[in-house]
Amino acid sequence: MRFNxxxxxxxxxxxxxxxxxxxxLVDGDVxxxxxxxxxxxAGLALGLIAAAVLGRSAFGGSPAGRGTGAAGLVSFTFGVVVLLWSGNGVIGEVLLGSFIGSIVVTWALAVVLPAAGVPRTRRRRSPAHS
Structure with a gap:
């Protein structure tokens, strides 16, 4: 596995x-x-920073990149919904845990899969090879 x-x-x-x-989870107050x-x-802000660092190469081009982009969009949308709807009860904690999980899944799709050999972008053939 190679990370850039x-x-x-x-x-x-x-x-x-x-x-x-x-x-x-442990202390209740960070x-x-x-x-x-x-x-x-905090998850929305830091997740957007991570997505901005990865850039377009992680979220488009190949089918894997488009899937990662879709996962990121779903994670962001879910985060906004959780931000607007969650409270301090059990439902808020469950939604929060699900949102954090969606961030980790998106990160894994954007970082771990390409490092394991799944290409981020589709290779373009030159006109001479068409």
């Missing part, structure tokens, strides 16, 4: 999301994050 520099840089905000979520809505907001 964008994979490593994009992993940092995702790891921050996961560590903050684990801290939220610095700057006091409730599930704060955790969702």
């Amino acid at each position: 520099w964008t994979d490593v840089v994009a992993t940092i905000p995702v790891a921050t999301i996961v560590v903050s979520y684990v801290g939220h 610095p700057f994050i006091q409730d599930p809505r704060g955790m969702v907001g």
Whole structure:
């Protein structure tokens, strides 16, 4: 498996999301994050940073890239819905856990699969080979 520099840089905000979520589960209060809505907001912001670092190459071009883009869009939309609808109850915590899981799945599709050999972009053939 080979990771490039964008994979490593994009992993940092995702790891921050996961560590903050684990801290939220264990202690219920993470610095700057006091409730599930704060955790969702942090997840949305850090997830967008990770997506911006990965760029278009991770989310388009090949079928795998389009699938990753779709997963990212679903994760973002789900995060916005959770942000608007969740509260401090059990439902809020379940939705928060599902949202964090969707971020991790999107990260795995964007970073782990290409590092394992699934190409991010389709190779273009030159006109001479057509």
